[in-house]
Amino acid sequence: MTVGTKLHQTLASCESALASFKTFALDTDNQQAKQMYSQLANTMEQQIITPLRSRVNQMEQQEPQYKMNQQAQQQANQKNRS
Numbered sequence: 001m002t003v004g005t006k007l008h009q010t011l012a013s014c015e016s017a018l019a020s021f022k023t024f025a026l027d028t029d030n031q032q033a034k035q036m037y038s039q040l041a042n043t044m045e046q047q048i049i050t051p052l053r054s055r056v057n058q059m060e061q062q063e064p065q066y067k068m069n070q071q072a073q074q075q076a077n078q079k080n081r082s
Contacts, residue, residue: 003059004059004060004063004065004067004068005068007052007055007056007059008056008068010052011049011052011053011056014044014048014049014052015049017044018041018044018045018049021037021038021040021041021044022037022038022041024037025037025038025041
């Protein structure tokens with residue numbers, strides 16, 4: 001497995017976790033839990049996903065062989081959800 005593939009899989013996993021936090025926030029009636037999940041989602045997006053996505057984009061520009069096509073990205077996302 002290449003570094004590019006690993007980074008794409010990591011990004012997909014993080015995006016999946018982000019979606020879960022957002023869903024948890026929407027699904028709960030407990031205001032404390034809702035606030036916690038929303039804060040976790042915000043922190044994850046700003047401090048993890050955005051910088052990681054930036055790094056993936058930078059890597060793809062510097063090393064074009066690491067670019068994953070749309071189909072490969074979808075397959076990686078499906079594997080992470082299983």
